[in-house]
Amino acid sequence: MIKQILRDHIFQIVTALNLSHDREFIIETPTKDEFGDYSTNVALVLAKENKTSPVKLADMILKELKKSKHYKKVEIAGPGFINFFLSPTMYQNILWSIFEAQNEYGKSTYGNGEKILLEFVSANPTGPLNIVSARAAAFGDTLYRIMKHVGFDPAREFYINDAGNQVDILAESVELRLREIQGEKIGEFPYEAYHGEYVKHLAQKLNSVEGVRVFMLPEKDRMEHLKEFALSELLEMQRLSLEKFGVTFEGWVSEKTLRMEGVVEEVLSYLAEADCTYEKEDAIWFCSTKFGDDKDRVLMKSDGSITYFVPDLAYHLTKIQRGYSKLIDIFGPDHHGYVPRLKAAFKALNYDENMLEIIFLQQVNLFESGERVKMSKRAGKIVTMDDLVSVVGKDAARYFFIARKANAHLNFDLELAMKKNNENPVYYCQYAYARICSILKKAKKDKVLPKAFKEDMLAKLVKPEELNMMQKLAELPDLLVAIAEYREPHRLTNYLEELAAMFHRYYAKYQIVSEKSKDLTKARLLLIQIIKEVMFICFELMGVSAPEKM
RNA sequence: GCGCCAGUAGCUCAGCAGGAUAGAGCAGCAGCCUUCUAAGCUGCGGGUCAGGGGUUCGAAUCCCUUCUGGCGUGCCA
Numbered sequence: 001m002i003k004q005i006l007r008d009h010i011f012q013i014v015t016a017l018n019l020s021h022d023r024e025f026i027i028e029t030p031t032k033d034e035f036g037d038y039s040t041n042v043a044l045v046l047a048k049e050n051k052t053s054p055v056k057l058a059d060m061i062l063k064e065l066k067k068s069k070h071y072k073k074v075e076i077a078g079p080g081f082i083n084f085f086l087s088p089t090m091y092q093n094i095l096w097s098i099f100e101a102q103n104e105y106g107k108s109t110y111g112n113g114e115k116i117l118l119e120f121v122s123a124n125p126t127g128p129l130n131i132v133s134a135r136a137a138a139f140g141d142t143l144y145r146i147m148k149h150v151g152f153d154p155a156r157e158f159y160i161n162d163a164g165n166q167v168d169i170l171a172e173s174v175e176l177r178l179r180e181i182q183g184e185k186i187g188e189f190p191y192e193a194y195h196g197e198y199v200k201h202l203a204q205k206l207n208s209v210e211g212v213r214v215f216m217l218p219e220k221d222r223m224e225h226l227k228e229f230a231l232s233e234l235l236e237m238q239r240l241s242l243e244k245f246g247v248t249f250e251g252w253v254s255e256k257t258l259r260m261e262g263v264v265e266e267v268l269s270y271l272a273e274a275d276c277t278y279e280k281e282d283a284i285w286f287c288s289t290k291f292g293d294d295k296d297r298v299l300m301k302s303d304g305s306i307t308y309f310v311p312d313l314a315y316h317l318t319k320i321q322r323g324y325s326k327l328i329d330i331f332g333p334d335h336h337g338y339v340p341r342l343k344a345a346f347k348a349l350n351y352d353e354n355m356l357e358i359i360f361l362q363q364v365n366l367f368e369s370g371e372r373v374k375m376s377k378r379a380g381k382i383v384t385m386d387d388l389v390s391v392v393g394k395d396a397a398r399y400f401f402i403a404r405k406a407n408a409h410l411n412f413d414l415e416l417a418m419k420k421n422n423e424n425p426v427y428y429c430q431y432a433y434a435r436i437c438s439i440l441k442k443a444k445k446d447k448v449l450p451k452a453f454k455e456d457m458l459a460k461l462v463k464p465e466e467l468n469m470m471q472k473l474a475e476l477p478d479l480l481v482a483i484a485e486y487r488e489p490h491r492l493t494n495y496l497e498e499l500a501a502m503f504h505r506y507y508a509k510y511q512i513v514s515e516k517s518k519d520l521t522k523a524r525l526l527l528i529q530i531i532k533e534v535m536f537i538c539f540e541l542m543g544v545s546a547p548e549k550m
Numbered sequence: 551g552c553g554c555c556a557g558u559a560g561c562u563c564a565g566c567a568g569g570a571u572a573g574a575g576c577a578g579c580a581g582c583c584u585u586c587u588a589a590g591c592u593g594c595g596g597g598u599c600a601g602g603g604g605u606u607c608g609a610a611u612c613c614c615u616u617c618u619g620g621c622g623u624g625c626c627a
Contacts, residue, residue, distance in 0.1 A: 032570075079607065419627085
């Protein structure tokens with residue numbers, strides 16, 4: 001916001017001075033206060049192409065900048081940086097515009113309505129969602145919300161792997177448990193089967209509804225029946241877990257349905273037409289190595305069944321057909337090897353491979369009393385998303401998951417997430433919000449809260465802490481754009497923590513409702529009202545609640 | 551072996567897209583409630599940005615290389 005104003009101004013000057021300006025310059029907020037509120041490297045960057053020294057060039061630009069009233073001071077520093085010290089009036093104007101924007105603040109048309117498909121979670125419907133899925137859900141959903149806020153047209157999708165091997169094994173696992181319940185000796189439960197308790201629960205449920213009738217069906221029909229039953233149950237369970245987590249999807253796409261629509265054959269024929277398939281050892285292969293993959297991949301196995309890859313590729317093609325220009329897949333850490341073949345297929349079929357963007361989330365390690373919590377999927381010992389949410393709550397879980405950048409391992413400290421003090425960043429931020437609400441409430445009760453805020457009330461805000469907060473508040477729109485563009489939601493939690501810290505410090509140092517000056521009180525109440533609104537937007541974008549009382 | 555990701559304070563992590571003397575929180579030590587929520591605030595110490603080379607006015611950031619850790623490398627999904 002402010003950066004854009006400064007950028008435009010500099011650009012105007014550079015053009016007016018007839019300077020060559022091929023290279024990009026930046027506006028940044030310096031780490032040190034003495035370097036101003038903002039600074040630019042424009043003179044450093046453009047010196048060479050204008051055949052002059054950075055300091056001389058900075059001097060030329062500075063002369064023009066000084067003509068403006070927006071700046072309290074502009075100066076040259078170091079090797080040729082130009083530092084800006086903004087006037088309080090400029091900050092006050094911006095603050096007022098934030099107040100007027102209300103919940104619309106930070107919204108923009110940056111994304112130009114570009115249709116973006118975010119696919120995430122897409123877990124196998126063979127068990128409860130685990131914590132990596134939870135991370136994906138929090139990450140994908142927050143990214144969705146932020147992208148939408150800055151003018152993209154994103155959609156969330158969950159791809160259901162309801163066909164194929166894993167599902168067969170699921171059905172078999174349920175059948176075994178069912179036989180067990182009905183008193184049959186099944187011996188040792190097979191190694192590959194699903195060992196989780198939830199399989200027993202499924203079997204119990206089926207038993208209480210249908211009992212032995214299940215086994216009156218012929219084998220083939222019985223397996224279909226079991227599959228259908230288990231899938232719908234588990235899918236519903238997953239959907240509920242996500243809903244409790246505040247995550248919904250615009251679309252649930254079933255692999256089985258895709259297969260029935262004949263897309264598998266289509267994809268095979270496309271690849272064949274592009275002359276990218278061949279037969280070997282009774283299987284049909286895709287020569288993905290021609291397009292950068294490590295090895296060729298099987299499309300149709302020697303037993304005539306299809307690999308996971310084919311319907312998944314078909315699914316991706318439907319995304320393009322539905323008009324999405326960017327396909328973002330959010331994957332867990334165990335899918336690295338899968339990307340080259342997808343990209344290879346895009347190339348083979350003459351689609352721009354850059355349409356496909358993969359974000360990898362690294363694994364999540366749970367820690368309890370400094371000890372890593374061991375999980376084992378086969379033994380059925382996984383900490384599920386529901387477990388986590390019931391222990392630490394939705395707010396802490398969502399917050400912790402987006403607080404780290406995607407491609408870093410996430411050490412999830414369960415105790416920290418449950419703590420209710422300033423060590424826990426979620427509470428730290430929420431507490432700042434609740435404090436503001438409390439002050440506003442009290443001000444209203446004491447009849448010092450103005451009926452309507454007016455812009456000129458802000459003139460009283462000149463303390464450095466106040467100006468710094470205004471600057472921080474003004475950063476949000478640029479930040480949201482950067483988050484959407486670089487797919488880095490974690491920067492929002494950083495921002496919120498910084499803002500909360502600024503407020504807590506301010507609160508400790510200054511009295512907001514003061515008997516001495518009514519005008520100052522009004523100004524400060526307006527300021528915290530705006531902080532509240534901005535914090536609310538942040539919480540909303542993260543899917544974390546903003547409590548008015550704690 | 552090959553591929554992907556990571557390595558920043560004792561610990562957990564930021565570092566705004568190449569900028570000025572690298573920042574928080576926690577842990578440690580010392581303080582602050584008769585005052586709008588102490589679920590808070592203030593002060594002090596703490597670094598070979600894994601090592602080495604390169605690119606340039608300038609590198610934690612970009613390139614090369616070595617080391618360490620995690621993950622992947624199915625006719626599983």
